[in-house]
Amino acid sequence: MVPLSYYLVLSGILFACGVTGFLIKRNIITIFMSIELMLNGVNLSFVAFAAQWHALSGQVFVFFVMVVAAAESAVGLAIIIAVYRTRETLNVDRINLLKL
Amino acid sequence: MLHLIVFSVFGLVCVAGAVNLLVQRHPIDSALSLVVVMGSLAVEYLLLGAEFVAAVQVIVYAGAIMVLFVFVIMLLNAGTEDRTKGSRVAMLFGIPGMLIGSVLVAWVLLEHSGTGRVAVGALPGPPKVIGWLLFHDFLLPFEVTSVLVLIAIMGAVVLASHPESVERGPTQQPKREG
Numbered sequence: 001m002v003p004l005s006y007y008l009v010l011s012g013i014l015f016a017c018g019v020t021g022f023l024i025k026r027n028i029i030t031i032f033m034s035i036e037l038m039l040n041g042v043n044l045s046f047v048a049f050a051a052q053w054h055a056l057s058g059q060v061f062v063f064f065v066m067v068v069a070a071a072e073s074a075v076g077l078a079i080i081i082a083v084y085r086t087r088e089t090l091n092v093d094r095i096n097l098l099k100l
Numbered sequence: 101m102l103h104l105i106v107f108s109v110f111g112l113v114c115v116a117g118a119v120n121l122l123v124q125r126h127p128i129d130s131a132l133s134l135v136v137v138m139g140s141l142a143v144e145y146l147l148l149g150a151e152f153v154a155a156v157q158v159i160v161y162a163g164a165i166m167v168l169f170v171f172v173i174m175l176l177n178a179g180t181e182d183r184t185k186g187s188r189v190a191m192l193f194g195i196p197g198m199l200i201g202s203v204l205v206a207w208v209l210l211e212h213s214g215t216g217r218v219a220v221g222a223l224p225g226p227p228k229v230i231g232w233l234l235f236h237d238f239l240l241p242f243e244v245t246s247v248l249v250l251i252a253i254m255g256a257v258v259l260a261s262h263p264e265s266v267e268r269g270p271t272q273q274p275k276r277e278g
Contacts, residue, residue, distance in 0.1 A: 002107050002147075004216040005209040010111045010144070012205040014137070016198045017118035023194035027181040029127045029173055033134050036165065037118060040141055043153075051148045051222035059225040060233050062153050066160050067245050071252035073165050077172045078259035084176050085262075093184045 007048035014041030028083070028090050032076055039069050103220045107147060110140040127178045131169045138162040149221035152230045 014037060021034030043062045050058025080090070087095055117136035124130045138161045145154035234242050 001217040001219050002104050003213075004218050005213040006107065006111075007144070007148075007218065008209045008213065009206045010114065012209065013115055013202050014118055016202040016205070017115075017122060019201075020194050020198040021122050024122065024187060024190045025181070026184060026187045027127050027178065029169065029176075029178055030121075030130050030181065033121065033127075033130055033169060036134065036161075037121065037137065040138060040161070043157075044141060044144060047145055047148050047150050047153055048218065050150070050225075051218050052216050054223055056223065056225055056229060056233055057237070059150050059153050059223075059230060060238055062150075063156060063230070063234070064238075064241060064245060066156055067249065070160055070165055071249050073168055074252050074256040075259065077168055078256040080172060081176065081260045090176065090178055091182065091184070093186050 004048055004052050008045055011041045011045040011048065014038075014044065017041075026091050026093060028080055028092050028095070031092065032073070032080070036069060036073065039065060103147065107144065110143045110147075113140040114144070125180045127173045127181070128170065131166060131173060134169075135162050135166050138166070147220060148218065149223050150225045152225050152227045155227075 018034045018036075018038030018041060021037065022031055025031050025034060043065055046058050046062045046065070050056065050062075083095060084090060086100060089095065114137050117133045117140065120133040121130045121137070124133065138157060142154040142157040142162070145157060
C-alpha cells in the first residue's frame with residue numbers, strides 16, 4: 001500500500017520539472033518536450049485519483065489527453081519546421097519578429 | 101512493502117530522467133531522457149492497475165510521439181543550445197522557483213492530504229472495459245477526437261510542406277496540347 005500523496009508528489013515534481021524546462025531552455029524543441037513532460041505529470045495524477053475514487057473515467061480521460069498531446073505535437077513540430085525554414089535558427093531568443 | 105520499493109525505484113528513475121532533460125544541452129539527449137521518463141511512468145500506471153493506459157503510454161508516447169521528436173531533431177540538424185542573457189536570468193529565477201514550488205506542493209500533499217492509500221492494481225483498467233466506456237459513455241468525445249486528429253494531420257501537412265510547392269501546386273504540371 002502506497003499513500004496516494006506519494007503519487008501526487010511524483011506528479012507534482014514532474015510538472016515542476018516541465019515548467020522549469022519551459023522557462024530555462026532556449027531550444028524550441030526542448031521547450032516542446034517540457035510541455036510533454038507537464039502533460040505526463042498531469043496524466044499520472046489522473047490515474048492515481050481514478051484508483052483512489054474507483055472511477056474508470058479517469059483512465060478514459062488520460063486516453064483523451066494522450067490523443068490531444070499527439071495531435072498537438074504533430075502540429076507543433078510542423079510549426080517548428082516552418083519556423084526553422086524561415087529563420088534558420090531554433091533559439092527562441094532569436095525568433096522575436098512576427099514578420100520577416 | 102514490495103509495492104513501495106517498486107514505486108520508489110521507478111519514481112526515482114522518472115525524476116532522474118526529468119532532471120536530466122533539463123541538464124542536457126543537446127536536444128537528442130533530452131529526447132532520450134524523456135523516453136526514460138515515459139517508460140518508467142508506464143510502470144507506475146501498471147502498479148496502479150491501469151493496463152490499457154500503460155500500453156497506450158508506451159505505444160503512443162514513448163513510441164510515436166518520441167519518434168516524431170527524434171525525427172524532427174535529426175531533420176533540422178539541431179545542435180547544442182547556446183546560453184544567452186535571457187536564459188541565465190531564467191535559470192537564476194526559474195530553478196529556485198521550481199524548488200520552492202515543489203517543496204511546497206510536496207509538503208502540502210504529504211501533510212494535509214488525509215490517509216488515502218492505493219493498493220497494487222487498485223483499479224484494473226483492462227482494454228475491454230475501457231473500450232466499452234469509450235463507445236458508450238464517451239462516444240461523442242471519442243468521435244470529436246477523430247475529427248481533431250484529422251484536422252491535426254491536415255494542419256501538419258500544410259504547415260510542414262514547402263511554401264513554393266503549395267503555391268505552384270497543380271499549375272506546375274505540363275499543359276496538355278491542343
